[in-house]
Amino acid sequence: MASLRNYLDKIRPNFEPGGKLHALHSVYDGFETFLYTPRTTSAPAGAVHIHDSIDSKRTMIIVVLALLPCFLFGMYNTGYQHWLALGATSFPFWELMIYGFLTILPRVAVAYIVGLGIEFTFAQIKHEEIQEGFLVTGIIVPMICPAEVPLWMLAVAVAFAVIFAKEVFGGTGYNVLNIALVTRAFLFFAYPAQMSGDKVYVATGTPFGYGTALPDGFTGATPLGQIATQSGPSLELLGLDGKIIDTWQAFLGLIPGSFGETSTLCILIGAILLLATGIASWRVMLSVFAGGLFMGWIANTFASPVYPASYLNPLDQLLLGGFAFAAVFMATDPVTAARTTTGKYIYGFLIGVIAVIIRTYNNGYPEGAMLAVLLMNCFAPLIDYCVVQANMRRRQARLTSKTARQ
């Protein structure tokens, strides 16, 4: 360890002003602070002398850890759906995992290289430290897209989101919209053919030459995709093997869908980690689910054949599609969520309600969670504004009542 420290100290002069690699000082700082806790100490006066051990690196890494169960399950499920589509009857675990891993690896790599590259560049231009926000975004993005989203599209979308939704606002902590969802929305609206419909959610290719390719034009719709095209009151969701998907299967997540968001079980494991460590707000998470259940119940109570998704029972609304993933990992993004305590309940509840409204009453969008979170991202400052005004009015009222008494 000492030799690493010595090496870092030795190459440091190159990155200081006047050094030949000064243009890369943010990269150097980024790696140094990653490897060693910075030695910066508190100011001698007018500040606290001790600081909590938590920093934003640890905060972000906990979120990445919480995403890992979903990621691993995504690898398995990608392979599983592929094998299922091939008509296989046995599902060798490691082959499935390797297939899924090889499929997602280039997507993760592209997301990180493009996103972090832009972050490093901006940090360099602004003479700031590199911020950790993209550590989470970079892994979330491939998880909320179909497993085989074309790499160049992913690159364009990530670049768009990082530059126009984050860096132009000032970087991590200043963005209004969730970066991962902006990436997803960009892909969804710019390349609808590759991002929706029944052709994209089952991996068909042979990543790095591994596995057996499926025939061109293979179709395998997600449950929500099936619902959107359903007519009549009988609602049967079928897996690729033609068997009915029940609530249990939807919970486990062995269904077609975006890479990392099918398994509510794994999402739940992530949620437990986030809540146990206190990194995510339980207020937001709880109220998203409450909102989804509430609106799901209303939709179900007034079910009508015009809106086939209204036949889903409220619990299935939470289990299918990206709802749970959005509730646990998207809505709880502290930067884009409401920041006041009261605001968090309102913000979360409305996300749940709107997500179900969109997927139920708008047949054009089988998935509503993404748009619901983005919409409420826009309204979060307004919600906070109202809560802050209430605090201000309490203070004003105190003064007024006091003056009146005298």
Added chain:
Amino acid sequence: MCWIVQIFGLLDLRIFDKKCLTLPIISQLHIQSMNLRIRKGLQLNIKGAIPAGARICDAPAAGVYAVIPDDFTGFVPKVAVKEGDEVAAGAAVLFDKAHPAVKLVSPVDGRVKAVVRGERRKILRVEIEPCAISATAARPAQVSASDPRTLLASSGLMAMMRQRPYDIVPNPESTVRDIFVTAFDTAPLAAKEATEGLSIFTADDFEAGAALLGKITEGKVYLCHDSSWSFGAVKGTEDVSVEGPFPASNAGVLIANIAPVNKGETVWTLDLATLGRIGRLARTGEHCFDTIVAVTGPEAVEPALVKTIIGSAVAPILKGHMPDTERHLRVISGNVFTGVAVNPADGFLHAPYRQITIIDEGDDVNEFMGWASLSPAKMSESRTFPGHFFRRLFSPDARLNGGRRAMIMSGQYEAVTPMDILPEYLVKAILAHNIEDMEKLGIYEVAPEDFAAAEYADTSKLPLQKIVREGLDYLRKELE
């Protein structure tokens, strides 16, 4: 727009919030005593507390004492003495530019050794060498207790108090709504003996002090203490018994939970030692500068209570308590939240003169991937660290433990701020220099120290106390 605000106003009746304070109803009726329970805050377990039953020992006499005007925020110093002048204990050495009646006084009989100035001739401190003085030495002003404001101003005791708004040395002419005396200290490693000035002050001193302050305020003199309070009810005060973690003993927190400061009102605050000194002066005419300092901290050798004189050089106090080590140490005059780092060789005791904390500086440590550490020795309010779950004693150092970031996590400041204030929004209003919002969000109620707990817990490592101090100064400059 208006109706939306109305609806949210109804929602914000704290039905969702877990009720953080059990407030007794404060009516206009005369209440003799009240209880206050504060739940939000920080309970830090730091190594190096004063052991129970510790004896108080006298520090060796210091060769030099200092009056440091920076300790008295808002006091703009003008020198009243020259180098070589002889001064008696209690004689003025500095006076305030805006209110010349307000003085800072010498704590000892002696000779002015130096008026130390920094950049742009700013007065850093007046150093006084103790010695026998002649009859021509400057003496304390003789003021009768029937003129309490002049007595406090001329004796240097007014400078030891603070006023809300702005958390500055009080304007001696202000109309004072109430006066709050803090008789306990919830800061890490604070010692009850030092806070109460054990063996220095008596109940008579506190009563005399309260009587004098009662002549200044139109309202009440609140005496806020915790359950370990040794003196019983003090005549002339409203007795408030407070329970809770840091920052429960901050005057701002107490005021906010007892009788919040509104725009246009002025409240004075002081600690118990100052009340004792006021009482002693009013009762006997004696200028008392004795103080008990708790020498504490994870690096302190044998934490102890030391009796000394305010403004003393720290070297004699630290004798026998400094570890023999190559590591960099930080000696803080005060507690880990609001103290001032001093040089152990030639530094001085800073106000409020009751604690010294010795911790590791930490700038000589190589911690590999500290952000990923699972060590139970890492102190944190966050449940991501195993140490959070153990009732163990920690040895924190002075590192920020991370890089400065924009505000990312929400609710962190609120969780440790037991006031009806939205700290995050107040800080943002200050950073934006938005005076209207600062006022509406309650800037008149706060002092920098009220943000110390939030500054400690902050993931983004923002210098909140500094921001609030600058905000208060900016507001005062704009409005006065």
